[in-house]
Amino acid sequence: xxxxxxxxxxxxxxxxxxxxxxxxxxxxxxxxxxxxxxxxxxxxxxxxxxxxxxxxxxxxxxxxxxxxxxxxxxxxxxxxxxxxxxxxxxxxxxxxxxxxxxxxxxxxxxxxxxxxxxxxxxxxxxxxxxxxxxxxxxxxxxxxxxxxxxxxxxxxxxxxxxxxxxxxxxxxxxxxxxxxxxxxxxxxxxx
Amino acid sequence: xxxxxxxxxxxxxxxxxxxxxxxxxxxxxxxxxxxxxxxxxxxxxxxxxxxxxxxxxxxxxxxxxxxxxxxxxxxxxxxxxxxxxxxxxxxxxxxxxxxxxxxxxxxxxxxxxxxxxxxxxxxxxxxxxxxxxxxxxxxxxxxxxxxxxxxxxxxxxxxxxxxxxxxxxxxxxxxxxxxxxxxxxxxxxxx
DNA sequence: GCCCATTGCGCAATGG
DNA sequence: CCCATTGCGCAATGGG
Numbered sequence: 001x002x003x004x005x006x007x008x009x010x011x012x013x014x015x016x017x018x019x020x021x022x023x024x025x026x027x028x029x030x031x032x033x034x035x036x037x038x039x040x041x042x043x044x045x046x047x048x049x050x051x052x053x054x055x056x057x058x059x060x061x062x063x064x065x066x067x068x069x070x071x072x073x074x075x076x077x078x079x080x081x082x083x084x085x086x087x088x089x090x091x092x093x094x095x096x097x098x099x100x101x102x103x104x105x106x107x108x109x110x111x112x113x114x115x116x117x118x119x120x121x122x123x124x125x126x127x128x129x130x131x132x133x134x135x136x137x138x139x140x141x142x143x144x145x146x147x148x149x150x151x152x153x154x155x156x157x158x159x160x161x162x163x164x165x166x167x168x169x170x171x172x173x174x175x176x177x178x179x180x181x182x183x184x185x186x187x188x189x190x191x
Numbered sequence: 192x193x194x195x196x197x198x199x200x201x202x203x204x205x206x207x208x209x210x211x212x213x214x215x216x217x218x219x220x221x222x223x224x225x226x227x228x229x230x231x232x233x234x235x236x237x238x239x240x241x242x243x244x245x246x247x248x249x250x251x252x253x254x255x256x257x258x259x260x261x262x263x264x265x266x267x268x269x270x271x272x273x274x275x276x277x278x279x280x281x282x283x284x285x286x287x288x289x290x291x292x293x294x295x296x297x298x299x300x301x302x303x304x305x306x307x308x309x310x311x312x313x314x315x316x317x318x319x320x321x322x323x324x325x326x327x328x329x330x331x332x333x334x335x336x337x338x339x340x341x342x343x344x345x346x347x348x349x350x351x352x353x354x355x356x357x358x359x360x361x362x363x364x365x366x367x368x369x370x371x372x373x374x375x376x377x378x379x380x381x382x
Numbered sequence: 383g384c385c386c387a388t389t390g391c392g393c394a395a396t397g398g
Numbered sequence: 399c400c401c402a403t404t405g406c407g408c409a410a411t412g413g414g
């Protein structure tokens with residue numbers, strides 16, 4: 001959605017009502033610029049790991065409302081427009097073009113691109129780690145379940161043994177007594 | 192990297208060596224086009240969830256080598272250039288511009304953008320689910336550990352009881368018999 | 383104020 | 399041909 005252009009000189013086709021809720025600042029001109037050699041300063045490693053370099057992309061950016069908000073130019077090519085109010089003259093705008101050609105701008109972009117690449121790589125790694133953690137935990141879980149099973153079995157065996165023993169006592173120690181008045185060896189608690 | 196421009200009509204500033212390792216296909220003109228209202232056909236829901244709509248971005252695309260490979264135009268605005276060989280005349284190129292303005296192209300882009308948004312949303316969701324899974328498994332683990340602890344304790348208590356009982360037997364059932372010839376009530380297996 | 387990190391977004395290539 | 403996924407660059411924004 002974000003796309004909107006002011007100086008569209010052709011191709012109006014069917015729609016294009018030029019709605020633009022923010023009629024303010026708009027870029028008109030649109031030279032090609034680019035072709036930057038990119039000094040690759042900074043860390044200058046130019047890893048180029050996942051290099052595809054598939055396409056040459058030129059991006060023409062118009063700072064519409066962002067500038068109208070009179071914010072700081074941030075990374076964007078020092079937006080000298082937006083004098084204070086909003087919606088400046090729809091004339092000269094090749095200015096921003098120059099900004100994009102600026103050495104500084106390209107450097108900033110380059111650095112940001114690296115940062116982005118790094119960030120994404122980390123993000124992906126983190127995701128993989130999390131998945132790995134899931135697998136580990138699942139394994140651990142199975143181990144624990146098995147142990148529980150074992151312990152339970154052991155416990156039941158021991159209890160049975162106990163019971164049996166009690167019976168033996170009842171049978172051997174007090175064989176004559178059959179009326180059930182025997183205090184011990186009652187219904188064994190199966191707990 | 193990829194960026195390069197040919198038809199910059201003004202503003203050359205300092206650098207701009209116009210290197211271009213791929214002298215082939217290049218876009219020159221650079222109208223603003225855009226302002227596309229985007230019919231939002233297809234599903235036309237226009238969720239606009241994370242809407243920022245921060246900027247209007249025009250992208251001028253040159254299909255350098257990809258076209259030289261004489262591949263199918265894919266999504267790119269039907270690249271009629273690349274007759275067969277490579278590196279075509281650096282002249283007319285407003286053609287591709289028209290392609291980008293094409294209704295079809297915009298529709299394809301729009302659909303792709305939606306697909307991308309959807310895909311990313313799912314991806315993010317999946318990541319969150321995985322994280323959630325980790326938490327659940329961790330909890331489950333604790334539960335199991337606790338259970339193991341409990342069972343172990345129970346088992347040890349039972350064993351002690353067993354032992355004690357055996358002692359009692361030895362002491363009460365056969366107090367007179369001290370020579371150890373008694374068959375029963377030997378050393379209880381501690382197992 | 384600058385820098386890096388993160389995030390949303392659009393484009394294009396590619397896989398299914 | 400369509401959609402899904404992925405790599406990438408841009409810009410906005412957050413935190414130091």
